[in-house]
Amino acid sequence: MSEINYIVDRLIIPVFSLDKDLTFNYINKKARDFFGYGSAEFIGKKIDEIPSSTLHQFADIYQQAMKEQQKVCLQHYYREEATWLEHHIYPSKDGLTACIIDITEKEKIREQEKINLSREIHDELGQQLTALLMDISALDKYQQNKDGYTQKKIDDITDLLNITVETVRKISTDLHPKVLDNLGLAAALEWQSREFEKRSGITVQFQCNMTNFVFPSNIATCLFRIYQESLTNIARHAEAQMVSAELEWKEDGIFLNITDNGKGFDTEMATLKGRYGLTGMKERALQVGGRCKVNSRPENGTSITVQIPKPSLI
Template sequence: YIDVNSSATLLTGYSKEELLKMNVSDVFFTNDENSHPFSGDQLDDGKPLLNESIIRQKAGSHIHVEISAKLLEDGRYQGIVRDIVARKTAEEELRNSEMKYRLLFEQNPMPMFMLSIPERDFLDVNNAAVEFYGYSREEFLSMNAYDLRSEDETEKLENYYAQNPNGINHAGIWTHLKKDGTEVKMDIITHYITNDGRNARLVLANDVTEKLDAEINLQKSHEQLRLLATHLEDIRESERTHMAREIHDELGQQLTGLKMDIAWLNRKIKSDDLEVQQKIKDTIQLIDTTVITVRRIATELRPSILDDLGLIPAMEWQSEEFQKRSEIETNFVSNLSNFAASPEVATGIFRVYQESLTNVMRHAQASKVEASLNIADDSLELVITDNGKGFLIETISNKRTLGLLGMKERVNLMGGTYEIISAPGHGTSVKINVPLS
């Protein structure tokens, strides 16, 4: 070295005196005599030379540098050295990042591809996309995003790109076409990126065709089960109505006839036997009790008031009957005096009310029940509240209580909602909403 500046001493860690006693190869790594920074035909021809090298610092560290060298008129070489450690580190990080990206892109089990913006041409595809869609990589690179879509989705795709120019977006479910013409449903996630200085969109495609088909089939099964349950409920209610009429009419008439016959025999039999007379009297009383029981059973099977007068009178009657039977004060109110429900809804609401009152009598240990049936937010709302002991909702959530299941199923068949609110010591409230439609 003939001369060095202060920056050279800072960069190498050597003093100026030390450097002036050293050779180029003492500081720069060189593989041979011709590879040091100041060798080369270009430099000897008088042209400047720019290259990279590694400096060996005094402390033993190695740093990357860029050297701009030129041959002076007096035959000496001049070198301007710049620290490029930060640049080299960034380049290494970029290489590692690109390797990771290629690994994630190529080895991803789901189809991925990169589209140019705004042309929508394929810039790259991974192996999964090639295998899934049936196109070769070369075919993909000559295609456009619209080649995977049916004509029906062209406008939809244009609108999506216009509304989502950048960022990570869950694009939703799209219909794609494979090479063989098969339609598949793809769940698409896109990400705006730059690739080799070009704006691009990275696309991840997940085949959800089988999942959607399974969901559709499940919905169909649910609908079929709902229709079957409705049909079975209609049959059961029809059978109840038939049985109630048969019991009330046929059995009631027969018991009445039997009572008349025994009364006739009593008049014809001339007996002073008090035991015989008492037996006949007891039999007539038993027939009267049986007639009352038959009427009660027929009414419980299907109250005629529900068919004759409608839902509101039937619920008022049920409230009175429940209070007589249970001695629990029962108040029912409604602002629907002229409301005419369909037979299906009237029967469903009435049966849920019956079952709720039965649960109060069996489990609540209540002394009072408040019930109401009104219209709220385009739905028929039934609320039954008792002042009983209450319970933890969790305790019944884990049990298959048939009464509650039956009520919930009835409400579901009417397209409504069923809610229970309760807490120990605070009673229970049952709320049912059925759409008026």
């Protein structure tokens, strides 16, 4: 064993490396313990040949990192052990090195902070703004002999407060979508579909073949946010009359499919120009070990498919 390998073998986090063909050429002791296999099961084998469903399912992500020569960081939730793990993948021209870090405590703290901040914004700031609206309403009702200027100022302040209240509600929901806690993902997506119809006038057909499935919080939030972003893009850009969406369970994971009959666009140009939030949606999916694929052509509508593989749901 070389000196550098000896040092890495003593690290308290799983570390392994692969050559440019995604064949294992090193794995430290912590990684062997983590996966439950010895060196013989890894060295000389490709990542999709390892008897670990997690690595097998993530093989395409490792391959993409190697191809694009870009660092990848993705989060993965093991539901049975209630553990959050973060995969860090560092490619080079000769291969890539990866390490796995347990971020369970950090994620619990971060999620609780978001919930607390959401409650604080909704309860405290929301109540204060509501009180201001009531005061303005009382002033408008009881003030006698209002001139045109005073009435306009009261109306302007009322309009601004109403807008601010809606902004506060949106920020609170963005921090922690309570609808997911109250309804669950499938019902929350159905609710979002109906709300979108009311606001936009665009028909949404939503279907779900999953019942009584409890999603990990990060997966539910990811899918809900991507659905919201997709509908927002459709309302702003697509000029569509109908949206078809489906949440379904398949053999290789969970899929969220969103299709519209709008005018479509050039996906390559849109990505280069940073339009439609495409990068943000793809990053959201990648952070939970999933993939987001966007297909569109001018005058041919748009379809978005989000896949969450089984390991991220376990």
